[in-house]
Amino acid sequence: METDTNELGLYMAYGAVLTMAVIPIYAGSLASVKGMKRPTNAPKQPASDNPLDDSDDEDDTVLESLSSGDAYLFPVIGSAVLFSMYLAFRYLDKEYINYILTIYFSVMGCAAVTKAFLMVARKTLPMCLLKHVAKYKVTLSKKSKNISHISFTVIHGVLLLASIGLTAYYSYTKNWIASNIFGLSFSINAIQLLSLDSFKTGIILLSGLFVYDIFWVFYTPVMVSVATNFDAPIKLLWPRNxxxxxxxxxxxxSLLAESKFTMLGLGDIVIPGIFVALCLRFDRHMSWKRNPVGPFRTTNFPKPYFIANLTAYIFGLALTMFVMHVYKAAQPALLYLSPACILSSLITAAVRGELKEYFAFTTEDEKEKDKKKNKEEIDDKVKEVELFEQEQQKDSMKENNDTESVEVEEEDDNVAESTGSENTRTTANSRRRK
Known part of the structure; x- marks a missing residue:
């Protein structure tokens, strides 16, 4: 009976972790559409009546893009950080390290949780209540020019106080439920704010981290050691029973003193999550290209790539848990998630006949692309001028060397002539004496 209970509890843990992983990807992806750059042929959306909206200007919220260069460096930097943490936990006092990490993640987590709570409040609080909420605005200006501004309401203050209270509770108890709230908040915010600039960048990133995850999990004890010793909200936890x-x-x-947990690192949510979000933004791009009417920043449009990629993510994570359950050993989730996300998007593009658009899609602004192109053209011209000047210098040096050689030869001929004349005079004088 106890064995059956343990088995059932373990299946429930897998289901709970899988659900908690999908929620931030779904929510963060939908929120990321709000950060897309509005096309020039799209009408500007009127200011929202909801006092909980962050900005009055829809063009203020533009995503931070990762380039292919960032994608190449990501596994290298990640490996350096991971190995540094492993050495720190091995040779330093873990208690003090976790104190420092707790302080850092508490400060960062407080802001992340407040923003996540705000997203929930926007969706759940009815407008009949919000219309009575006053909105305050603080503007920072210099010489009558507005530099930045921030808007807030009483609800913002209440949510901030709730986040501070949760942060204090987590810091004191390290409760796994509070840790999960922080982890979910981090994931939603990261997926919403981070953006891959193209599918090429996404494929490079997922492929690099595919190798990264396999190496550090299968060939070294580093990943598992850091994950178990790292006492910070960078993973989702659920009791195994x-x-x-x-x-x-x-x-x-009271809580069970020693309880085993099933865990999933936030990296296995955020990294595939930003790729899933890219698929959703590509869906919006293609739907607007076919039918450019209505508000641009809406979630009411066909989502074939998003649905295919999210389904592939669920399948990949379920396969990870199945293999882990069968072999009773930790598994690198990206070993299954990276191919699932890449192949699902490529197959969808191939089936729909959109491979050309798939690889051509980029989230860069047209003005930024023009600036980048102009900069590259200027750099090429500068290089051409530098090469031309170097060639001119080489030719000039060669001509100088040839001139010097001619002058040296002329001097040698003069010396030879003068030497020959002196020898002739010497011979003539000797004959006269004889």
Whole structure:
């Protein structure tokens, strides 16, 4: 009976972790559409009546893009950070390291949780209540020129206080539920704010981290060691036997002292998540290209790439858990997630006959692309001028060397002539003496 309970609890843990992984990807991807650059032929959306909206100007929210150069460096930098953390935990006092990490993630987490709470409030609070909420605005200006501004309401203040309270509770107890709230908030914000500039960049990033994950999990103890010692909200946790956990809490009115957890790192959510979000933005791009009417920043459009990629992510994560359950060993999730996300998007593009548009798609602004192109053209011209000047210098040096050689030869001939004349005079004088 106990074995059956443990088995059921473990399946529930897998389902809970899978659900918690999908929620931030879905929510963050939909939120990322709001950060897309509005096309020139799209009408500007009127200011929202919701006082909880961050900005009055829709063009203020533009995503931070990762380029292919960033994608190439990501596994290298990640490996350096991971190995540094491994050495720190091995040779330094883990308690003090976790104190520092707790302080850092508490500060960062407070802002992330506040923003996540705000997203939930926008979707759940009815407008009949929000219309009575006053909105305040603070503007920073210099010489009558506005530099930046921030808008807030009483609800913002309440959510901030709730986040501070949750942060204090987590810092004191390290409760796994509070840790999951922080982890989900980090994931949603990262997927919403980070953007891949093209599918090429996404494929490079996922391929590099595919190798990165396999190496550090299968060939070294580094990844597992850091994950188990790193006491910070960078992973999602769920008790391996939630039935036993809840039963113990009801009977003893306290938490189970030693409970084993199923865990999933936030990297296995955020990295594939930003690729899934890219697929959703590509769906919006293609739908607007076919039918450029209505508001641009909406979520009401066909989503074939997003649905295919999110489904592939769920399948890849489920396969990870299945293999982990069968072999009773930790698995690098990106070993399954990276191919699932890449292949699903490529197959969808091939089936729809959109491979050309797939590889040509970029999130860069047209003005930025023109600036980049002009800069590259200027750099090429500068290089051409430098090469031309170098060639001119080489030719000039060669001509100088040839001139010097001629002068040296002329001097040698003069010396030879003068020497020959002196020898002739010497011979003539000797004859006269004789």
């Amino acid at each position: 939630i039935i036993e956990y809840v039963t113990y809490f009801i009977q003893n009115h």
